[in-house]
Amino acid sequence: MSQINAAGSALGGSYSIEERVSAAVDVSEATQLENNFIALMVAQIQNQDPTNPVDSTEFLNQYATLSQVKSLENMSTLTKSNLVLLDNLQTLTAAGLVGQEVKVTADQVQLGDAPVKGQINLEFAAGKTVLSLTDSRGVTIDIELGSQAAGAVPFELDAEKLGLAPGSYRIEVVTDSGEYPSVELAGRVSNVRVSSEGPVLDVAGIGSVPFYNITEFGQSQL
Incomplete structure (x- = not known):
């Protein structure tokens, strides 16, 4: 991941895809991280040494890790939504018991x-x-x-x-x-x-x- 970070510093303030994406839509931290990774990966590919290219397996492994992070975040969001729904259902059921x-x-x-x-x-x-x-x-x-x-x-x-x-x-x-x-x-x-x-x-x-x-x-x- 050090190569990716190094490539990110070479982008400069004028080439910040993730900032334009974040300004356009309200995305989660995991999604922003994924967008940052893709932007930095593209920059690294463009700026790599043609005589000594980076192993593509490293990119795939890193992207798979980010995909897992995003999946975990989606599961966490879904769990929170289910808990809120369950709490609302309990409240409605309890309210209907008044007088019973x-x-x-x-x-x-x-x-x-x-x-x-x-x-x-x-x-x-x-x-x-x-x-x-x-x-x-x-x-x-x-x-x-x-x-x-x-x-x-x-x-x-x-x-x-x-x-x-x-x-x-x-x-x-x-x-x-x-x-x-x-x-x-x-x-x-x-x-x-x-x-x-x-x-x-x-x-x-x-x-x-x-x-x-x-x-x-x-x-x-x-």
Whole structure:
């Protein structure tokens, strides 16, 4: 590539094809680099020593490298466009969920006047299933769900019946089979916010939930 650069210095300010191309159209860096290379290659061919011409294989190898750079740039641009499209589709989908019931995976629950419904999905049957709620002070309340077969296990959390104060609780489930299944909570979407990480839904009884935490929508509440 040193020969190409040397030839470029011989062109002078009056012979700058790449500058005329850049002024005519708005091209990418890879395209400008390709145009520069072609201009310099032509200049080198014109100014090479006829008795000791440059090996054409070198030109081909260099041009192949530049073609790969341009292809990578095109792939990068396409990937960015797809990510923007996906983000827009997620936002539109999330906006359409306002007022609807959704299920989301959660490790926090907001208990208030209204009961919160949910379910756990057991992969294995369990002789003992315990749902634990931990408040902001670190006090844990265990709710026995008894023996359960593998599959979906519905439950309902009513703060008044459980004698719990309204507030935020950490929620988890432990079984005697050693399984720690995730918890799905159901709630109505009241608002959708757009953040740098994608749409965030405000779900009754749960709080702010990222769009990717939704496990089901378009169905009736549990």
